[in-house]
Amino acid sequence: MLSDTIIIPKTQKAQLTCKFGLETELTEIPVPEPKDDELLVHLLYSGICRYDVSVMKNNLPMPIPLSLPNVAGHEEAFCDTPTHLTMAKWGTFQQYITVSALRAHKIPDGVDLAKAAPAQCAGWTIYRALKETNTRPGQFVAINGASGGLGSIGLQLAKAMGLRAIAIAFGQAKQDHCLRQGAEFFIDAQTQNVVEEVLKVTNGCGPHGVISVAPSVKPLEDALLYVRKTGTIVIVGLPDDGKFTVDVNLMVFKGVTIKGSLLGSREDLDEVLQFLAKGLIDIPIEIVRLSELPDAVKRLDNRQVKGRIVVDISK
Numbered sequence: 001m002l003s004d005t006i007i008i009p010k011t012q013k014a015q016l017t018c019k020f021g022l023e024t025e026l027t028e029i030p031v032p033e034p035k036d037d038e039l040l041v042h043l044l045y046s047g048i049c050r051y052d053v054s055v056m057k058n059n060l061p062m063p064i065p066l067s068l069p070n071v072a073g074h075e076e077a078f079c080d081t082p083t084h085l086t087m088a089k090w091g092t093f094q095q096y097i098t099v100s101a102l103r104a105h106k107i108p109d110g111v112d113l114a115k116a117a118p119a120q121c122a123g124w125t126i127y128r129a130l131k132e133t134n135t136r137p138g139q140f141v142a143i144n145g146a147s148g149g150l151g152s153i154g155l156q157l158a159k160a161m162g163l164r165a166i167a168i169a170f171g172q173a174k175q176d177h178c179l180r181q182g183a184e185f186f187i188d189a190q191t192q193n194v195v196e197e198v199l200k201v202t203n204g205c206g207p208h209g210v211i212s213v214a215p216s217v218k219p220l221e222d223a224l225l226y227v228r229k230t231g232t233i234v235i236v237g238l239p240d241d242g243k244f245t246v247d248v249n250l251m252v253f254k255g256v257t258i259k260g261s262l263l264g265s266r267e268d269l270d271e272v273l274q275f276l277a278k279g280l281i282d283i284p285i286e287i288v289r290l291s292e293l294p295d296a297v298k299r300l301d302n303r304q305v306k307g308r309i310v311v312d313i314s315k
Ligand SMILES: [Zn+2]
Pocket: 048, 049, 051, 074, 075, 121, 122
């Protein structure tokens, strides 16, 4: 008779950050010991986010200073506090990780685990942002920076939620991609007057909701000009210096709500995984081996990645 005992090795492979920067070392390290209230999770996949690049470079303001060496990576498949993972303990670029048993999160059956990894960061974030717009089926939602990872999933979710999505992206070459993801309209921020075009496709009234994904100021300032009266602007992308100017007169007289959004609730996470399980959204991914992590991170840093990179931790 076959034994169903799971053998947990003493050591595991990890990509260790020994000095701040994008070079990591593929190393054997001990498998962590779970505490009484923790689970030991065998990781199969982890996404890589721009956040990881910033953590590796140590150029984000952190509540706790990062120490070295560490393991970066935060889209750990069963944790609902991924942004704090690298600070509290080592991250997901290793084969085994401990997580709080109370916070562990079940992935529904039938979901491609490689796609579930980025769904739990990019998908979760943009789904919450869509909810934060308070739009209802049939209403317009504009997404700037729409051709990137978050934006693309946002267009798919918007369509699945019955919203009429307007994609705003830089360069006509992004049009086909955005329309394929579910956008009803495409506006090229490189060659078109965004404010005029958004008003044109919304019969002069503007969209009910706007999600600002683009990490720059101009798209945010445009949003206040074209958003519908009493509409909502949800900020997800961070402008380079973290600041933008608001025309308060315009904001007050149009009754506009401007708010930020980060990740979401556990309920949001369950729901976005259901969209994935039911095939209502798909997440474009490129799978790389754990040993290829440094190259993948550099490509992400140089904005040479389409969709999301997912690391196969077993290789
Ligand atoms: Zn992430």
